[in-house]
Amino acid sequence: xxxxxxxxxxxxxxxxxxxxxxxxxxxxxxxxxxxxxxxxxxxxxxxxxxxxxxxxxxxxxxxxxxxxxxxxxxxxxxxxxxxxxxxxxxxxxxxxxxxxxxxxxxxxxxxxxxxxxxxxxxxxxxxxxxxx
Numbered sequence: 001x002x003x004x005x006x007x008x009x010x011x012x013x014x015x016x017x018x019x020x021x022x023x024x025x026x027x028x029x030x031x032x033x034x035x036x037x038x039x040x041x042x043x044x045x046x047x048x049x050x051x052x053x054x055x056x057x058x059x060x061x062x063x064x065x066x067x068x069x070x071x072x073x074x075x076x077x078x079x080x081x082x083x084x085x086x087x088x089x090x091x092x093x094x095x096x097x098x099x100x101x102x103x104x105x106x107x108x109x110x111x112x113x114x115x116x117x118x119x120x121x122x123x124x125x126x127x128x129x130x131x132x
Contacts, residue, residue, distance in 0.1 A: 019068035027122065028061035028085075033129040035092065042099070053095045059088035 019025045035057035043050040067081035100107055108115040121132055 019064045022064070023125065025061070025064045026125070028057075028064060028089075030127070030129045030132060031089065031092070032057040032061050034132075037129075038096075049095060049099075053092055056088045056092040056095065060085050060092065063088065 032054075035053050039050040039053055043053075063081045063085035067078045067085065070081060071078040097107060121127065
């Protein structure tokens with residue numbers, strides 16, 4: 001039988017809300033917790049950078065959630081929010097780089113043993129802040 005007017009059609013709005021299963025999203029709580037711990041340990045409470053770093057880490061996580069919620073009604077908004085998440089995490093990376101530069105600590109080369117070790121950790125699926 002055909003579709004009745006006013007009746008919801010199956011598949012009309014794509015399924016959404018699957019952010020928790022995304023590997024990239026699973027890493028964001030680790031980034032957020034690590035950033036909070038880093039800031040507590042190495043930055044002064046009154047330092048504006050501390051607020052910016054924590055907010056960037058939070059935004060990197062929260063925009064995944066918002067993008068997922070919007071995916072069922074607006075793919076354009078979903079992509080914009082995912083881009084905000086990525087931009088926030090890039091901003092956070094730059095803050096970490098600035099921290100090292102100010103203290104004259106060299107950045108790891110892309111294929112240094114330290115960088116390769118961290119990338120191997122990042123590929124693991126079932127990890128948390130505590131296990132890392």
